[in-house]
Amino acid sequence: MQESKREPNLTTSELSPRATDKALDDALVRRACAGDDVAFAELFERHKKRLAQVAGHYFNRREKIEDVVQEAFTKIFLALPAYAPQPGASFVAWISRIAINCCYDELRRVVRRPEDTLSNINPEEAEWLNAQGFVDQSRSDVEASVISRDLANKLLARLKPEDRLILTLMEVYELTMVEIADLTQWSVAKVKVRAHRARRALRRVLGEFI
Amino acid sequence: MTKPTRENRNHQLDQAGRQLLRAARASDAEVDAALASPFLYARIRARLGEANRNPAQPFSPGALLALVFRRAIPLLMLVALLAVGAYQFIGKARSPQSLQPSLADQNILLPISEPKAPVTACSITSRSECVVSTDDVVALLVNAKERQK
Numbered sequence: 588m589q590e591s592k593r594e595p596n597l598t599t600s601e602l603s604p605r606a607t608d609k610a611l612d613d614a615l616v617r618r619a620c621a622g623d624d625v626a627f628a629e630l631f632e633r634h635k636k637r638l639a640q641v642a643g644h645y646f647n648r649r650e651k652i653e654d655v656v657q658e659a660f661t662k663i664f665l666a667l668p669a670y671a672p673q674p675g676a677s678f679v680a681w682i683s684r685i686a687i688n689c690c691y692d693e694l695r696r697v698v699r700r701p702e703d704t705l706s707n708i709n710p711e712e713a714e715w716l717n718a719q720g721f722v723d724q725s726r727s728d729v730e731a732s733v734i735s736r737d738l739a740n741k742l743l744a745r746l747k748p749e750d751r752l753i754l755t756l757m758e759v760y761e762l763t764m765v766e767i768a769d770l771t772q773w774s775v776a777k778v779k780v781r782a783h784r785a786r787r788a789l790r791r792v793l794g795e796f797i
Numbered sequence: 798m799t800k801p802t803r804e805n806r807n808h809q810l811d812q813a814g815r816q817l818l819r820a821a822r823a824s825d826a827e828v829d830a831a832l833a834s835p836f837l838y839a840r841i842r843a844r845l846g847e848a849n850r851n852p853a854q855p856f857s858p859g860a861l862l863a864l865v866f867r868r869a870i871p872l873l874m875l876v877a878l879l880a881v882g883a884y885q886f887i888g889k890a891r892s893p894q895s896l897q898p899s900l901a902d903q904n905i906l907l908p909i910s911e912p913k914a915p916v917t918a919c920s921i922t923s924r925s926e927c928v929v930s931t932d933d934v935v936a937l938l939v940n941a942k943e944r945q946k
Contacts, residue, residue: 643823
Protein backbone atom coordinates (compact mmCIF):
# COMPACT_ATOMS: atom_id res chain seq x y z
CA MET A 588 0.00 0.00 0.00
CA GLN A 589 1.84 3.05 -1.22
CA GLU A 590 1.34 6.35 0.54
CA SER A 591 1.22 8.31 -2.72
CA LYS A 592 -1.77 6.34 -3.96
CA ARG A 593 -3.90 6.97 -0.92
CA GLU A 594 -7.16 8.80 -1.23
CA PRO A 595 -7.64 12.05 0.68
CA ASN A 596 -8.09 11.53 4.38
CA LEU A 597 -11.77 12.04 5.03
CA THR A 598 -12.28 10.50 8.38
CA THR A 599 -9.42 11.39 10.69
CA SER A 600 -11.19 14.70 11.36
CA GLU A 601 -13.58 12.61 13.44
CA LEU A 602 -10.78 12.18 15.91
CA SER A 603 -9.35 15.72 15.92
CA PRO A 604 -11.55 18.40 17.46
CA ARG A 605 -10.99 22.17 17.41
CA ALA A 606 -9.50 23.93 20.42
CA THR A 607 -12.76 25.67 21.37
CA ASP A 608 -14.61 22.38 21.31
CA LYS A 609 -11.96 20.92 23.55
CA ALA A 610 -12.36 23.67 26.11
CA LEU A 611 -16.15 23.27 26.04
CA ASP A 612 -15.83 19.50 26.45
CA ASP A 613 -13.52 19.91 29.42
CA ALA A 614 -15.96 22.32 31.06
CA LEU A 615 -18.87 19.92 30.48
CA VAL A 616 -16.85 17.03 31.90
CA ARG A 617 -16.14 19.03 35.07
CA ARG A 618 -19.84 19.83 35.45
CA ALA A 619 -20.91 16.26 34.73
CA CYS A 620 -18.44 14.95 37.30
CA ALA A 621 -19.98 17.32 39.83
CA GLY A 622 -23.35 15.64 39.20
CA ASP A 623 -24.84 18.02 36.61
CA ASP A 624 -27.25 15.91 34.55
CA VAL A 625 -27.70 18.64 31.93
CA ALA A 626 -23.94 18.64 31.23
CA PHE A 627 -24.10 14.88 31.02
CA ALA A 628 -26.89 15.03 28.44
CA GLU A 629 -25.09 17.73 26.50
CA LEU A 630 -21.94 15.62 26.27
CA PHE A 631 -24.09 12.80 24.94
CA GLU A 632 -25.72 15.02 22.32
CA ARG A 633 -22.39 16.49 21.24
CA HIS A 634 -20.61 13.18 20.75
CA LYS A 635 -23.24 10.54 19.98
CA LYS A 636 -22.85 10.98 16.22
CA ARG A 637 -19.08 10.67 16.42
CA LEU A 638 -19.26 7.45 18.41
CA ALA A 639 -21.97 6.03 16.16
CA GLN A 640 -19.72 6.72 13.16
CA VAL A 641 -16.87 4.87 14.87
CA ALA A 642 -19.21 1.93 15.48
CA GLY A 643 -20.47 2.21 11.90
CA HIS A 644 -16.99 1.47 10.59
CA TYR A 645 -17.12 -1.98 12.17
CA PHE A 646 -20.82 -2.84 12.15
CA ASN A 647 -23.54 -1.96 9.70
CA ARG A 648 -26.55 -3.29 11.51
CA ARG A 649 -28.52 -0.61 13.29
CA GLU A 650 -28.94 -2.65 16.49
CA LYS A 651 -25.23 -3.34 16.73
CA ILE A 652 -24.42 0.35 16.31
CA GLU A 653 -26.92 1.20 19.04
CA ASP A 654 -25.43 -1.43 21.34
CA VAL A 655 -21.90 -0.16 20.86
CA VAL A 656 -22.95 3.47 21.39
CA GLN A 657 -24.77 2.49 24.59
CA GLU A 658 -21.83 0.47 25.85
CA ALA A 659 -19.34 3.19 24.99
CA PHE A 660 -21.31 5.99 26.66
CA THR A 661 -21.88 3.90 29.76
CA LYS A 662 -18.15 3.27 30.03
CA ILE A 663 -17.35 6.90 29.31
CA PHE A 664 -19.65 8.25 31.98
CA LEU A 665 -18.47 5.71 34.54
CA ALA A 666 -14.86 6.61 33.78
CA LEU A 667 -15.42 10.39 33.66
CA PRO A 668 -13.96 11.02 37.15
CA ALA A 669 -10.72 9.39 35.94
CA TYR A 670 -10.51 11.63 32.88
CA ALA A 671 -7.84 14.28 33.30
CA PRO A 672 -7.62 16.92 30.55
CA GLN A 673 -4.06 17.08 29.31
CA PRO A 674 -2.38 19.57 26.95
CA GLY A 675 -1.63 17.00 24.24
CA ALA A 676 -4.79 14.92 24.53
CA SER A 677 -8.44 15.73 24.01
CA PHE A 678 -11.76 14.45 25.29
CA VAL A 679 -12.67 13.37 21.77
CA ALA A 680 -9.55 11.22 21.45
CA TRP A 681 -10.30 9.71 24.86
CA ILE A 682 -13.90 8.80 24.02
CA SER A 683 -12.87 7.56 20.55
CA ARG A 684 -10.42 5.20 22.20
CA ILE A 685 -13.17 3.87 24.46
CA ALA A 686 -15.53 3.45 21.50
CA ILE A 687 -12.90 1.59 19.47
CA ASN A 688 -12.25 -0.71 22.42
CA CYS A 689 -16.00 -1.36 22.66
CA CYS A 690 -16.03 -2.24 18.94
CA TYR A 691 -13.09 -4.57 19.46
CA ASP A 692 -14.89 -6.26 22.39
CA GLU A 693 -17.99 -6.65 20.23
CA LEU A 694 -15.95 -8.13 17.35
CA ARG A 695 -14.47 -10.67 19.75
CA ARG A 696 -17.91 -11.47 21.11
CA VAL A 697 -19.20 -12.08 17.57
CA VAL A 698 -16.31 -14.49 16.94
CA ARG A 699 -17.22 -16.40 20.09
CA ARG A 700 -20.78 -16.73 18.77
CA PRO A 701 -20.30 -17.94 15.20
CA GLU A 702 -24.05 -18.23 14.63
CA ASP A 703 -24.01 -14.44 14.22
CA THR A 704 -22.04 -14.73 10.99
CA LEU A 705 -22.50 -16.89 7.94
CA SER A 706 -19.29 -16.56 6.00
CA ASN A 707 -19.94 -19.09 3.21
CA ILE A 708 -19.73 -17.54 -0.23
CA ASN A 709 -21.51 -19.39 -3.01
CA PRO A 710 -20.12 -19.60 -6.59
CA GLU A 711 -22.56 -16.94 -7.90
CA GLU A 712 -21.40 -14.50 -5.25
CA ALA A 713 -17.77 -15.25 -6.02
CA GLU A 714 -18.45 -14.64 -9.71
CA TRP A 715 -20.22 -11.39 -8.93
CA LEU A 716 -17.32 -10.32 -6.73
CA ASN A 717 -14.83 -11.03 -9.47
CA ALA A 718 -16.82 -9.08 -12.02
CA GLN A 719 -18.01 -6.11 -9.94
CA GLY A 720 -15.60 -5.76 -7.06
CA PHE A 721 -16.73 -3.89 -3.96
CA VAL A 722 -19.08 -0.94 -4.25
CA ASP A 723 -18.85 1.99 -1.87
CA GLN A 724 -22.01 2.78 0.11
CA SER A 725 -22.03 6.32 -1.26
CA ARG A 726 -22.88 5.06 -4.76
CA SER A 727 -26.44 5.34 -5.91
CA ASP A 728 -26.72 1.76 -7.18
CA VAL A 729 -28.62 0.42 -4.19
CA GLU A 730 -28.79 -3.20 -5.26
CA ALA A 731 -25.08 -3.38 -6.06
CA SER A 732 -24.15 -1.76 -2.77
CA VAL A 733 -26.38 -4.14 -0.80
CA ILE A 734 -24.84 -7.22 -2.47
CA SER A 735 -21.38 -5.75 -2.10
CA ARG A 736 -21.87 -5.11 1.58
CA ASP A 737 -23.28 -8.55 2.20
CA LEU A 738 -20.18 -10.04 0.58
CA ALA A 739 -17.92 -7.67 2.48
CA ASN A 740 -19.51 -8.77 5.76
CA LYS A 741 -18.97 -12.40 4.90
CA LEU A 742 -15.33 -11.87 3.95
CA LEU A 743 -14.56 -9.72 6.97
CA ALA A 744 -16.10 -12.35 9.23
CA ARG A 745 -13.17 -14.57 8.23
CA LEU A 746 -10.66 -12.18 9.77
CA LYS A 747 -9.57 -12.18 13.38
CA PRO A 748 -10.98 -9.31 15.46
CA GLU A 749 -7.54 -7.72 15.91
CA ASP A 750 -6.92 -7.91 12.15
CA ARG A 751 -10.24 -6.25 11.47
CA LEU A 752 -9.56 -3.58 14.08
CA ILE A 753 -6.13 -2.68 12.79
CA LEU A 754 -7.09 -2.79 9.12
CA THR A 755 -9.97 -0.41 9.71
CA LEU A 756 -7.74 1.98 11.61
CA MET A 757 -5.11 1.84 8.86
CA GLU A 758 -7.23 1.80 5.74
CA VAL A 759 -10.38 3.68 6.70
CA TYR A 760 -9.11 6.15 9.29
CA GLU A 761 -5.66 6.19 7.63
CA LEU A 762 -3.92 6.46 10.98
CA THR A 763 -0.18 5.99 11.36
CA MET A 764 1.36 3.16 13.38
CA VAL A 765 2.12 5.55 16.24
CA GLU A 766 -1.46 6.86 16.30
CA ILE A 767 -2.83 3.31 16.28
CA ALA A 768 -0.46 2.36 19.11
CA ASP A 769 -1.72 5.33 21.09
CA LEU A 770 -5.33 4.45 20.41
CA THR A 771 -5.10 0.76 21.17
CA GLN A 772 -2.52 1.06 23.97
CA TRP A 773 -0.35 -1.50 22.14
CA SER A 774 3.36 -0.95 21.51
CA VAL A 775 4.39 0.37 18.09
CA ALA A 776 6.28 -2.88 17.41
CA LYS A 777 3.17 -4.89 18.18
CA VAL A 778 1.07 -2.69 15.92
CA LYS A 779 3.57 -3.18 13.07
CA VAL A 780 3.55 -6.95 13.47
CA ARG A 781 -0.24 -7.04 13.73
CA ALA A 782 -0.59 -4.78 10.69
CA HIS A 783 1.66 -7.04 8.64
CA ARG A 784 -0.27 -10.13 9.67
CA ALA A 785 -3.61 -8.42 9.11
CA ARG A 786 -2.66 -7.38 5.57
CA ARG A 787 -1.46 -10.88 4.81
CA ALA A 788 -4.70 -12.36 6.19
CA LEU A 789 -6.83 -9.98 4.13
CA ARG A 790 -4.84 -10.78 0.97
CA ARG A 791 -5.33 -14.49 1.64
CA VAL A 792 -9.09 -14.06 2.09
CA LEU A 793 -9.46 -11.92 -1.02
CA GLY A 794 -7.02 -14.04 -3.05
CA GLU A 795 -9.49 -16.91 -3.00
CA PHE A 796 -12.01 -14.90 -5.00
CA ILE A 797 -10.13 -12.19 -6.90
CA MET B 798 9.77 -11.48 -13.49
CA THR B 799 7.98 -13.10 -10.57
CA LYS B 800 8.69 -10.35 -8.07
CA PRO B 801 6.96 -7.50 -9.93
CA THR B 802 4.03 -9.82 -10.65
CA ARG B 803 3.68 -10.67 -6.99
CA GLU B 804 3.95 -7.00 -6.08
CA ASN B 805 1.25 -6.15 -8.58
CA ARG B 806 -0.92 -8.92 -7.22
CA ASN B 807 -0.43 -7.69 -3.65
CA HIS B 808 -1.17 -4.14 -4.72
CA GLN B 809 -4.37 -5.30 -6.43
CA LEU B 810 -5.44 -7.23 -3.32
CA ASP B 811 -4.64 -4.30 -1.03
CA GLN B 812 -6.73 -2.03 -3.23
CA ALA B 813 -9.60 -4.52 -3.08
CA GLY B 814 -9.13 -4.82 0.69
CA ARG B 815 -9.48 -1.07 1.09
CA GLN B 816 -12.68 -1.12 -0.96
CA LEU B 817 -13.91 -4.09 1.07
CA LEU B 818 -13.48 -2.27 4.36
CA ARG B 819 -15.24 0.81 3.00
CA ALA B 820 -18.04 -1.26 1.52
CA ALA B 821 -18.68 -2.93 4.87
CA ARG B 822 -19.19 0.24 6.87
CA ALA B 823 -22.60 1.64 7.69
CA SER B 824 -23.95 4.48 5.61
CA ASP B 825 -24.71 7.90 7.14
CA ALA B 826 -28.42 7.10 6.94
CA GLU B 827 -27.92 3.92 8.96
CA VAL B 828 -25.85 5.74 11.56
CA ASP B 829 -28.55 8.40 11.84
CA ALA B 830 -31.23 5.71 12.11
CA ALA B 831 -29.35 4.08 14.98
CA LEU B 832 -29.13 7.42 16.75
CA ALA B 833 -32.78 8.22 16.12
CA SER B 834 -33.87 5.63 18.63
CA PRO B 835 -35.91 7.59 21.21
CA PHE B 836 -34.79 5.37 24.06
CA LEU B 837 -31.06 5.44 23.43
CA TYR B 838 -30.28 8.05 26.07
CA ALA B 839 -32.87 6.60 28.45
CA ARG B 840 -31.23 3.18 28.18
CA ILE B 841 -27.80 4.63 28.90
CA ARG B 842 -29.21 6.40 31.99
CA ALA B 843 -30.82 3.15 33.09
CA ARG B 844 -27.56 1.27 32.71
CA LEU B 845 -25.71 3.93 34.63
CA GLY B 846 -28.35 3.83 37.36
CA GLU B 847 -27.95 0.07 37.55
CA ALA B 848 -24.17 0.40 37.69
CA ASN B 849 -24.46 2.96 40.50
CA ARG B 850 -26.83 0.75 42.48
CA ASN B 851 -24.58 -2.32 42.11
CA PRO B 852 -21.04 -1.00 41.91
CA ALA B 853 -18.50 -3.57 40.81
CA GLN B 854 -16.62 -4.98 43.77
CA PRO B 855 -12.87 -4.56 43.64
CA PHE B 856 -11.18 -7.84 42.83
CA SER B 857 -9.30 -8.92 45.98
CA PRO B 858 -6.66 -11.69 45.95
CA GLY B 859 -8.88 -13.76 48.27
CA ALA B 860 -11.79 -13.55 45.86
CA LEU B 861 -9.47 -14.53 43.02
CA LEU B 862 -8.23 -17.58 44.96
CA ALA B 863 -11.79 -18.59 45.83
CA LEU B 864 -12.75 -18.32 42.16
CA VAL B 865 -9.76 -20.41 41.09
CA PHE B 866 -10.53 -23.09 43.70
CA ARG B 867 -14.20 -23.12 42.82
CA ARG B 868 -13.37 -23.77 39.18
CA ALA B 869 -10.25 -25.89 39.67
CA ILE B 870 -11.38 -28.38 42.32
CA PRO B 871 -14.27 -29.95 40.36
CA LEU B 872 -12.08 -30.05 37.28
CA LEU B 873 -9.23 -31.76 39.13
CA MET B 874 -11.68 -34.25 40.67
CA LEU B 875 -13.01 -35.09 37.24
CA VAL B 876 -9.49 -35.59 35.90
CA ALA B 877 -8.63 -37.81 38.90
CA LEU B 878 -11.76 -39.93 38.39
CA LEU B 879 -10.98 -40.35 34.72
CA ALA B 880 -7.41 -41.32 35.54
CA VAL B 881 -8.54 -43.95 38.11
CA GLY B 882 -11.11 -45.33 35.66
CA ALA B 883 -8.55 -45.53 32.87
CA TYR B 884 -6.03 -47.21 35.19
CA GLN B 885 -8.53 -49.86 36.26
CA PHE B 886 -9.67 -50.50 32.71
CA ILE B 887 -6.12 -50.92 31.45
CA GLY B 888 -5.26 -53.03 34.51
CA LYS B 889 -8.10 -55.44 33.74
CA ALA B 890 -7.16 -55.67 30.11
CA ARG B 891 -3.56 -56.56 31.01
CA SER B 892 -4.28 -58.82 34.00
CA PRO B 893 -2.12 -62.02 34.26
CA GLN B 894 -5.23 -64.24 33.91
CA SER B 895 -6.03 -62.81 30.54
CA LEU B 896 -2.45 -63.19 29.36
CA GLN B 897 -2.10 -66.87 30.39
CA PRO B 898 -3.38 -69.48 27.92
CA SER B 899 -6.44 -71.42 28.93
CA LEU B 900 -6.23 -75.01 30.16
CA ALA B 901 -7.57 -76.32 26.89
CA ASP B 902 -4.72 -74.65 25.05
CA GLN B 903 -2.12 -76.34 27.21
CA ASN B 904 -0.76 -79.72 26.24
CA ILE B 905 -2.51 -82.12 28.63
CA LEU B 906 -0.03 -84.91 27.95
CA LEU B 907 2.68 -83.02 29.70
CA PRO B 908 2.71 -82.50 33.43
CA ILE B 909 2.18 -78.95 34.57
CA SER B 910 5.41 -78.98 36.50
CA GLU B 911 7.41 -80.05 33.49
CA PRO B 912 11.16 -80.21 33.74
CA LYS B 913 13.15 -77.35 32.42
CA ALA B 914 13.77 -77.40 28.72
CA PRO B 915 17.28 -78.32 27.74
CA VAL B 916 19.51 -75.33 27.38
CA THR B 917 20.10 -74.68 23.72
CA ALA B 918 21.73 -71.85 21.88
CA CYS B 919 18.32 -70.59 21.01
CA SER B 920 16.73 -70.90 24.44
CA ILE B 921 19.56 -68.97 26.03
CA THR B 922 18.20 -65.84 24.48
CA SER B 923 15.52 -64.14 26.47
CA ARG B 924 13.25 -63.62 23.46
CA SER B 925 10.26 -65.94 23.85
CA GLU B 926 9.74 -66.42 20.10
CA CYS B 927 13.23 -67.91 19.89
CA VAL B 928 12.77 -70.48 22.67
CA VAL B 929 12.31 -74.11 21.44
CA SER B 930 9.26 -75.46 23.20
CA THR B 931 8.94 -78.87 24.84
CA ASP B 932 6.37 -79.87 22.23
CA ASP B 933 8.89 -79.29 19.48
CA VAL B 934 11.49 -81.39 21.27
CA VAL B 935 9.03 -84.27 21.89
CA ALA B 936 7.92 -84.17 18.27
CA LEU B 937 11.52 -84.32 17.08
CA LEU B 938 12.27 -87.29 19.39
CA VAL B 939 9.15 -89.19 18.26
CA ASN B 940 10.02 -88.63 14.62
CA ALA B 941 13.59 -89.82 15.20
CA LYS B 942 12.40 -93.01 16.96
CA GLU B 943 9.91 -93.74 14.17
CA ARG B 944 12.65 -93.40 11.58
CA GLN B 945 14.92 -95.77 13.54
CA LYS B 946 12.13 -98.39 13.58
